[in-house]
Amino acid sequence: MKKEKLILVGNGMAGVRAIEELLALAPDKYEITVFGEEPHGNYNRILLSHVLSGEKPFADTVLNDRAWYEKHGIRLESGRKVVAINRARRQVIAADGTIADYDKLLLATGARPTMMPLPGSHLFGVMSFRNIAEVETMLDLARPGRRAVVVGGGLLGLEAAYGLKQRGMQVTVVHLMDKLMERQLDAPAAALLKRSLEERGIAVELGAETQGFVGGKQVEAVRLRDGRTLPADLAVVAIGIRPNVELAQQSGIHCQRGIVVNGSMQTYDPRIYAVGECVEHAGNTYGLVAPLFKQAKVVANHLAGLGHARYEDQPLATKLKITGIDLYSAGHFGGGDGYEELVMEDPGRGVYKKLVIRDNRLAGALLYGDTTNETWYYDLMRDGSDISELRPNLLHGHGHLGDAGHSGAVAVASMPDETEVCGCNGITKGMIVKAITDKGLFTLEEVRSHTKASASCGSCTGKVEQILAFTLGGDYSPAPQEKPLCGCTEHTHAEVRNAIREQHLTTIPETMRFLEWKTPDGCPKCRPALNYYLISTWPGEAKDDPQSRVHNERVHANIQNDGSYSVVPRTWGGLTNAKELRVIADLAEKYNVPVKVTGGQRLAIPFIKKEDLPKVWATLNDNDMLSGFAYGKAVRSVKSCVGKGLCRFGTQDSLGLGVAVEKKFWGAWTPHKFKMGVSGCPRNCAEATIKDFGIVGVDSGWELHVGGTCGVRVRATDLLCKVATDDEAIEHAAAFLQLYREEGWYLERSSAWIERVGMPYVKKRILDDGAARQALAERFWHAQQFAQVDPWQDRAKSDRPDYEYAALEVVEAAA
Ligand SMILES: Cc1cc2nc3c(=O)[nH]c(=O)nc-3n(C[C@H](O)[C@H](O)[C@H](O)COP(=O)(O)OP(=O)(O)OC[C@H]3O[C@@H](n4cnc5c(N)ncnc54)[C@H](O)[C@@H]3O)c2cc1C
């Protein structure tokens, strides 16, 4: 069948997204031509802020390179501006005279920045912030010590200011209104934002009207109406955008503020559709990608001839992309007559939350400093859910429903599959989980490229990482740690750890002060990492902080789907006895719960209510049974087979060594969970070659294996070496564990660490120099003196009912 001709004018985010959606629905329906004024393939405009700040190279923003167009048989006319549409002949005409015919035409010409008709606007160095060419010019002009003035204290202006500041410029934001981002923030949130920007060295002038730009050929200053002149080597004007309707208007297509479309994204000419920032739908125009991508879906559906989708506006949500500033604003946040407001303010921590309610429905949300529950609030708002039942805990967030104190991870666990996680791309939790499990995805980058979740504005990245961690369980190792440890600091894991070691820092507040942490108390990402680095670097000296631990470690048990807990005592090397079994049976009977044999050869008592945990631990302790650390980033169990004492194939006493190893190694905190296994012969019944440290009996002694993991991604171990005796096996295990403890990043499995540093490096450190190996092992045994403390015993005896949730000590904000 002959293909129809489809032309897209505007090679930007909305237009190309519509083509991608169309290719998924009807790949062979059209012969497609794309005209784009910019000389590139399609790139992610949102990420220009990160290109400006130096957090991403331009290459990382490319969404569709030229190969993509070729692969789909699309003719790309880049660098060609369309200047006319001949609707009678169904042709578009480009500035260079290129003419192309269409059966259907899709306009996606985006928006143009609003420029002020002020004296000096033409000067070199007075510019808007819309495309990569402008960013490149800004980068040419941005030199440390030079001055930049950003006119406009909205989202774009502030991101420009932050980017230029990151490039070393002295930056002033000039804003006409009396508060920043007045369309997204109320006065308290705007004040917090101003304070955070000033703390980052960005000057803010509110209520300041720009009167003109001063200079010869190039801008030298910005003049304000109050008579002041601000020196400027660069002036960025970011005061708004207006739909780019020039082409449509000249061609007689009905436009008001934007190109007017109906719910099918069709213009008044039935052969011509429009999407993106150029359109006006039901009186609204647009400036964020989430609604545009929904429009793209609808228009693709109609172009594919399926014809049943309709575009409807939904509440809009905004996030600011400035590292370390968490800000979320959605819906009708202003309140007023007929609205109720729930407000929580904690200026010391820089946290402000405001929820606006009308008729028991959430109408708006404004979150500053803690945006953990943004998705939940958005869903409640979008779905118009009745929140009467949720009111008591609404401000505290999703995690506080039912069982107070759960972290974001629990919020993700209880998030319904249909919850939209990536608003830009309309990707739900269910779609992400399905992609992870069906396609065996393992990293954030893989999820991005398969689902597009977090690939646009990036503000849902934390949520996607939590879903990855939740879906993969312990197999998840976050992305390489060259980035800052978290939004609270500019420092990487390596820098933090070196500072702790070199400066002899022993407490979290001390570390935060020394490294000029940007938040007073840190966050759930950095506190557990800092706690681990401190206690592993200074055993016996640095004090473990129970409140800087992830939820399961705080309660010394694994939380389950229904909010109850699973209690797993230690069974040394997988060996138990009648007395222990009786204790477990009695507990199971008492609490009317089953007993589960785990993969690590332990007995788990599930379904224990939180309030019963201390009683269960006390009973176990009274019978000499210790915590199995099944919940911890710590040495877990040592799985062993029966070995030569019982098995006719066995060459070594794997059970004896397994019990001995577990008794020596239990209690050690590690960057991530650490599993061990001992098999009595190469038949390997204890599956030692998928453990972090595996020991396999051979005729001449033991083979030692490292860096195995099992789960969504299986990694078999690498052979470290062979040794002759049990003592040698134990010394090598201690040295390996200590090296990983000292050099692995928090939340990095030993497998990921080995892939990062390479097996030759590990062998060099453990095998090449016997004295160095012994020193590592000695440091491990030294640490064990302080680590082998049963947390259950400690906790069962504690008379502090608020043990896990005592208020955090507020540390001084960094200067
Ligand atoms: C720095 C920056 C940061 C942003 N941050 C966010 C954010 O965090 N979150 C968010 O949701 N949104 C953000 N946005 C907004 C987002 O980028 C836009 O909403 C989105 O790019 C609009 O898509 P579009 O396809 O309508 O327009 P564009 O992406 O602008 O694409 C339009 C394309 O059409 C071309 N064109 C125009 N006229 C013609 C013609 N006559 N012939 C040929 N080609 C033509 C243009 O050159 C352009 O390439 C940001 C924007 C910028 C500039």
Ligand code: SF4
């Ligand atoms: S690994 Fe070897 S020794 Fe151990 S149970 Fe299996 S066959 Fe027997």
